[in-house]
Amino acid sequence: MVQEAANPIVMAKLYAIMEAIADRVEMHKNIGEQQNNWNSLLLTSVNTITLTAATMAGIAVTTASIGAPLLALKLSSTLLYLAATGMMLIINKIQPSQLAEEQRNAARLFKQLHGQIQTTIKIGTPTMADVKEFMDKVLALDKAYPLPLLGAMLDKFPSAVEPAVWWPQQPERQVKGLSGRTDKNGWNGKLEEEMRKIVGVLNRKDKKDYLRLGEKALKINKLLAISGPLLTGLAAAGSAFVGSPSHGASAAVVGCVAGALASVVNTFEHGGQVGMVFEMYRSNAGFFSLMEESIESNLKERDVERRENGELFDMKVALQLGRSLSELKDLSAASSRTGNAIEEFASKLF
Template identity: 50%
Template sequence: MAQVLAIDEAYPLPLLPGMLEKFPSEVKPAMWWPKRAATAAPSRTEEDNGWSAEKEREMAEVARVVKERDTAEYVRLSKLVLNCNRVMAVAGPILMGAATVGSALGGSATVVGVVAGALACIVNSFSHGGQVGMVFEMYRNNAGFYRLLDESLSSSLGKPPAEREHADLVETRVALQLGRSISSLRNLPTSSKDPKEFGSRLF
């Protein structure tokens, strides 16, 4: 039930009262999973499931890079596309109004009306044909994907090693999700010193 409610909150159906805002005041990653409960600090036990201090530092660094770079980048792109969508949503009707007024006045104002009408058609075509709103949702969903990966890693590292998945399984899964090889993932803590290095190689 918690998963269903989380999905409903992230993607409300148009028939329900709480619809997705077309122009939200704050852009956040889409979160289609239930909130995780806080976990206790990890404690060492005899069964470490392949986890070592070095492996934990490696995964913690991967989670940091994903959070600070990948998630932040897609939130930034979401805001950029949202602002473009806002401008086009305002510019379209204004240009169409100017075209109507120019055509009604006649004379030299007709030229202004024709130019404004052409610009209105271009703006509306780009806004609807380019699916700018869908691009915004795509970037928001990508940010949510990396947010989920960061939360999953952080939650796993917050558990005692005996309660985690085997370290090799976690490492392989994270490498597949980020589109990296195992060796490339292990080198990420070193290569992340480059500010242009992102965690993912997929998007």
């Protein structure tokens, strides 16, 4: 059977989309590297400033009886602490490690989309519906992972943790021409039931667990983001009163100890890349949400000829979960035996 030739306009549009995607991959990759460098450089700079200010506050105690040196050390220490406080507020607002993770995710997903278009061109006859679908996916990715910092940046401290969403609403399914299709397009009642059980496991175990971990990472990040500037601000106030007859000793302790603690907090937050960890958990939860939506979209389509081929879809789900086809069936069977009490996670990848 000779495959029908694709419309040249459709092909031209698909290649134009591929070129735009390739450019976006490069942009996200470059910006991600830059933001990762920001995280390292700003972490080192803030810690250096903070520890220098703490050292100056400590030296000022030993020169408490000397007017000019004491004033110079106190003023320098206070100004350095205030500079560190301002820098921490900005860094904690933008979360460079989280920004870098967003760009890494965007680059990976754009590469994946680029591959999907190539596959569509090679094994099918693309239509204008395919062009619209891929355009919608590009725009959804642009919205999910914005490039600008001002105005469009994602909220780094949301009130509630939600899975990342980088795909458009599932479009109306088009008939996919596959040679050698079996009766009912590879679907049967057993496969449908297996997919429903997998959706249940994904929702109860995998997605729920990553959202729980994401909430913990978010709470830790919020605490650290508040504690760092608060400690440097307290240290600035303490260093300003070093040498004062009424607050001399306590001010010196606050000026040195609060500064040292601020450095520890900043190192844990940005050196440990807590923001990146939160984004990773949020993205993983989104991956499972996309799988659920994809499976449910196929199951809701009553005309099996309009679904994705069942055998192919079964293999895709198994690969996405890091399982063999037999392991996927075992997971479904285990879910049937134990119900909601199943302890095994659906995914073996992460």
